[in-house]
Amino acid sequence: MLKLRTLLLGLALALAASPAGAWWEYGHYSVGRIAFMEVKPSTRAELNRLMKKSGLLDTPTCPATTIEEVSYWPDCIKTLGDRFSYASSWHYQNVDVCKPFDQKSACRDGNCVSAQIDRNAKLLADKTLPERERLMALAFLVHFVGDLHMPLHAGDKGDLGGNRFRASYGAITGRNLHAIWDGYLADRGISNPPGNAAGVLSEVSTEQRAAWRTGTTEDWAREGWEAARQFAYGSVMEDPCGAAPETEPVIDEATTRRLIPVIRERIAKGGLRLARLLDEALA
Known part of the structure; x- marks a missing residue:
């Protein structure tokens, strides 16, 4: 069932023109699972308590009983x-x-991923709020930290985060850069041995874990913005800010192998930073 859902979601996102979906299920699951493994025991207990009340959301077709579902x-x-x-x-x-990096221009009235990370972290920490509101804030926070660490949700070239940038992933033609990073590259990167969330985290040293948990939401947004230019656009263009290529670029196997460590680092950083935010809100 999970494989079928992932396939159907991947197809829908690959064909979509909206920049609103980041990482296919596997990417978000992995960020959430890394955070769940890294939080303090008291935070994990509180997460489990909140998730047991997921019925309060009244979204039976969209469950939130596990960190992956959340x-x-x-x-x-x-x-x-x-x-x-x-x-x-x-x-x-x-x-x-x-x-030059200008987050405010893309965040009018707080309607952007960075502002919503900060907002939902505050809502989650507010124990005077109804549990339904806090549970919803938890889901948004977990998801949006994952979104921010997908480079094409932090930076673009006026092309809806790469949705209007046509590209191919190997023999899979007629896609766009956003879909390739959302799904094909993410799934390949996370699955690369050692695979899944635990495998990704296993490659991160104790020193890196401590260093990657630091910083502000704006720091993480700037990092993602730089990754969008250097890796997302830079992998298919000699000059990321130059003219669009005349022919549809192809992300081949050699390019994919160069990008796998980038993908795994983005997922690990997202999970570790999310763990910090959850500890601050719940521990």
Whole structure:
């Protein structure tokens, strides 16, 4: 069932024109699982307590009983139509990678992923709020930290985070750069041995874990913005800020192998930073 859902979601996102979905299920699951493994025991206990009350969300087709389901919930609720349409712009921020970093220009009235990470972290920490609100804040926080660590949700070139940038992934033609990074590269990178969340985390040293947990949301956004230019666009263009290629670029096997460590680092950083935010809010 999971493989079928992943396949159907991947197909939908590959064909979509909206920049609102980041990482296919495997990416979000992995960020959430790394965080769940890294939080303090008291934080993990509180997460489990909140998730047991997921029925309060009243979204039976979008469960939130495990950290993996929680991590995917903000994408799942897009299928519920107008009920949660207010959150569509919260998943990304289109900061021009070919101009000086300017987060404010892409974050009007707090409608961007960075601002919503900070907002939902505060809501989650507020024990005076109804549990339904805190549970919803948890789901948004887990998901949005994952979103921010997908480079094309932190920076773009006026092309909807690469959705309008046509590219091919090996023999899979007629895709766009956003879908390739969302799914094909992410799934390949996370699956590369040692695979899954535990495998990704196993390659991160104690020193790196401590260093990667530091910084502010804006620091992480700037890092993702730089990754968008250097790796997402830089992998298919000699000059990331130059003219669009005349022919559809192909991310071949050699390029994929160079990008696998980048993908794994983005996932690990997202999980470790999320763990810090959860500890601060719940421990």
